[in-house]
Amino acid sequence: MKIAIDVSQVVFEGTGVANYTRDLIFNLLVKDRRNQFILFGYSLRRKKILDSFLKSIPRENGRIKCISLPVPPSLADLIWNRFGILSLEHLIGPVDIYHSSDWIQIPSPAKNITTVHDLVVYKYPETSSPSIIAVQKRRLARVIKHCRLILSDSMATKKDIIDILQVNENRISVVYPGISPIFKPVPEEKIKKVSKKYNINYPYILSVGTNEPRKNITSSVDAFNIFLKNLPPRETKEKPALIIVGKKGWKSNFSSHTPEIINLGSVDRQDLPSLYGGARFLVYPSLYEGFGLPVVEAMACGCPVITSNKGSLAEVAGQAALIVDPQKPEDLAIAMINLETDNRLRKKLIAAGLINCRRFSWSTAVEKVLLAYNSLIKK
Numbered sequence: 001m002k003i004a005i006d007v008s009q010v011v012f013e014g015t016g017v018a019n020y021t022r023d024l025i026f027n028l029l030v031k032d033r034r035n036q037f038i039l040f041g042y043s044l045r046r047k048k049i050l051d052s053f054l055k056s057i058p059r060e061n062g063r064i065k066c067i068s069l070p071v072p073p074s075l076a077d078l079i080w081n082r083f084g085i086l087s088l089e090h091l092i093g094p095v096d097i098y099h100s101s102d103w104i105q106i107p108s109p110a111k112n113i114t115t116v117h118d119l120v121v122y123k124y125p126e127t128s129s130p131s132i133i134a135v136q137k138r139r140l141a142r143v144i145k146h147c148r149l150i151l152s153d154s155m156a157t158k159k160d161i162i163d164i165l166q167v168n169e170n171r172i173s174v175v176y177p178g179i180s181p182i183f184k185p186v187p188e189e190k191i192k193k194v195s196k197k198y199n200i201n202y203p204y205i206l207s208v209g210t211n212e213p214r215k216n217i218t219s220s221v222d223a224f225n226i227f228l229k230n231l232p233p234r235e236t237k238e239k240p241a242l243i244i245v246g247k248k249g250w251k252s253n254f255s256s257h258t259p260e261i262i263n264l265g266s267v268d269r270q271d272l273p274s275l276y277g278g279a280r281f282l283v284y285p286s287l288y289e290g291f292g293l294p295v296v297e298a299m300a301c302g303c304p305v306i307t308s309n310k311g312s313l314a315e316v317a318g319q320a321a322l323i324v325d326p327q328k329p330e331d332l333a334i335a336m337i338n339l340e341t342d343n344r345l346r347k348k349l350i351a352a353g354l355i356n357c358r359r360f361s362w363s364t365a366v367e368k369v370l371l372a373y374n375s376l377i378k379k
Contacts (some may be wrong), residue, residue, distance in 0.1 A: 039054060
C-alpha cells in the first residue's frame with residue numbers, strides 16, 4: 001500500500017511533537033520494508049529544517065518519496081482547515097492511507113488517520129495562544145468528520161477525545177510513544193564533559209520543557225525557593241541549583257535574576273541524557289500533557305522524577321515517580337526536600353524508573369501504527 005505521512009512538525013525543533021515525528025518516521029521505515037511511503041511537509045521560514053530532515057531519509061530504490069512544499073502554516077490553515085480546497089492527491093498523487101499531523105487536515109479520498117497528542121486547547125485554553133486554539137479547533141472538527149482512526153498518546157488523551165470531541169471509542173487506538181535510544185545511563189566522564197560545556201559545576205535539579213504557561217515553570221521556581229529555605233543544613237554538600245532547559249514558547253513567563261536558578265534555554269538533544277544523568281532529579285509539574293516525554297527520558301537515564309497528577313503524567317510515570325498537585329508549590333517543595341535528603345528513596349525511584357520506561361518502545365509503537373494502517377485497508 002502507499003502511505004502518505006505529514007512530517008511538517010519536525011520543523012519545530014526542541015518540542016515533543018517534533019521529536020515524536022522524527023522518531024516515528026525513522027523507526028517506521030526500519031520496521032516496514034514492504035509498503036511505499038510518501039513523506040511530505042510544508043513550511044516557509046523553517047523550510048531548511050524540513051529539507052534537511054527529508055534529505056536524511058534513505059530513498060531505497062524509490063520505495064520512499066519525499067516532498068517539501070513552500071507553504072507557511074498560516075496559509076496551510078487557510079487553504080485546508082478553513083476552506084478544505086485542493087486535495088492531498090493534487091499535491092502528491094494518489095495514496096491509500098493519509099496520516100495527518102497535529103496542525104492541518106488536508107482533504108483526501110484516501111483512508112484518513114491522525115495522531116492527537118492532547119486536547120490542551122479545550123482543557124487549558126489559557127495556556128495557548130488564541131491563534132493556535134483557533135487552528136487546532138478547525139483542524140479537530142475536520143478530524144472528527146474525516147478520520148476513520150485516531151491514534152492517541154495515552155489512555156488519558158483517549159478519554160479526553162471521547163468526552164470532549166464525542167468520538168466513539170472504537171475509532172481511537174492508544175499508541176504510547178517510544179523512547180529514543182539516546183536516552184540511557186551515561187558514563188560519569190561524559191556527564192562531566194557536558195556539565196563543563198554548559199558551565200555547570202555544582203549539584204543541580206533539572207527542569208525540561210518549552211518555556212510556556214502549560215509547563216508551569218513558575219511553580220518549579222516557587223517550589224525551589226521554598227526548598228532552599230527549608231533544606232536541612234549539610235556540612236559537605238552545596239545546595240543544588242535549578243537548571244531550566246527548553247526553548248521559548250508562547251508567553252514565555254520565566255526570567256531569573258538569581259545565581260541559584262539558571263536558564264540554559266535550548267540545548268543540543270544529544271546532551272540531554274548527560275544533563276538528566278547528572279541531575280539530582282527532574283521536576284516536571286506540567287498542568288497538562290498528552291504524554292510527557294521528559295518523564296520517561298529522565299527515567300531511562302537513571303534520573304529520579306517528580307511530576308504532576310494532571311493529564312496523562314500519573315499514567316505514564318506509574319509507581320516510579322513522586323506525584324504532586326502542580327498548582328501547590330508547597331507540596332512540590334516537600335517532594336523535592338524528601339528526594340534530596342532521602343538517599344533510599346532516590347535509589348528506589350531510580351530502580352523503578354528504569355523498569356517503568358521499558359513500557360515505552362518505538363518497536364512496539366510502530367507495530368501498533370502498522371496494525372492500524374492494515375486495519376484501515378481491510379475495512
